[in-house]
Amino acid sequence: MNKWIFAFTMMLCLPSWLAYGKEYTLILKDHLFYPAEIKVPANKKLRLLIDNQDNTPEEFDSFDLNREKVLYPGRTSVIYIGPLSPGRYDFFGEFSPNTARGTVIATEDKNADN
């Protein structure tokens, strides 16, 4: 049994550098995300870099992406997402939910944004 526990522990410790993906940059300005839609490749691990250019903090929230993250003003925050199945994944700013909205579109074609 010990070897199974050891193998399971090793599996838990596998680091991310085994499968790292591209970076995608978003800007939060005047409580709006730019771009509001971003295409990404499906089935890859990705990094969203969000530059909050407002003077107030915002909270990135997405049930679809299973992520919550505080975006401090004047800073760039990193959100690790994926691998995503093809589809649309909505997100919004929790403090400005009516304006700060966006969508990540995961696609298997080669038209994903660079």
Place this chain on the structure above:
Amino acid sequence: MRFLIISFSCLLLASMAHVAHADGMVVDKVYHPYVMPFEREVEWRLVSRQTDQGNVLAQRAGFGGAINDTMSLEGYMVGERDDNGDFGLASYEVELRWQLVEQGRLWADWGALFELEKQHTIDAYEATTGFLWEKEFGRTSLTMNAFLVYEWGADIDSEWETEFRLQYRYRYRAEFQPSIEVYSGEDFFGVGPGFIGLHRFSPKHQLKWEAGFISELSQSGKDHSFRLALEFEF
């Protein structure tokens, strides 16, 4: 199909961990390894355990919040009703949760938990430390807790114990995420269904709820636990 395969693997893993030992009520809460800066919360938990000998009810009320980007601190008062129907303050507890890695950065997400509990009427203490672990599989999430517990004090025998908790949930929608939960401790191996959910009232106010019905499987007698937790975050 993947849900069934992972569920079966979880049960197998939990049964391997059944060498774990812990006293008291093992069914409580499966902790997630995440901390949100700025977040404060009040929390109420209830566990009702029905056995052939009667019913034991435990309730706890807590208040706490994030103290920095990766740590949260929460204090609890715990009340218990014994077999005689007497309900009263049983213990006090302070709990520190520490998010060790950014969510999604590694293959799985890690956190740590540290708890210190003092019994109200007797000279007995309990210190708990352990790992919180979570991994996404598509729209499902597997969460596991492994705790090492040390009890000491003039009124009890000092001893080491271990506990294991597991929750495998399907993120169906924010308000309703069904799950399977497993709890393992001394003379206790329980499995049962549960669900969690949340409702957002305003940008900075939301209510989270969790419930589970856990049946003990390793003993022949009746042993069912119902757990309910409400967290109001602001």
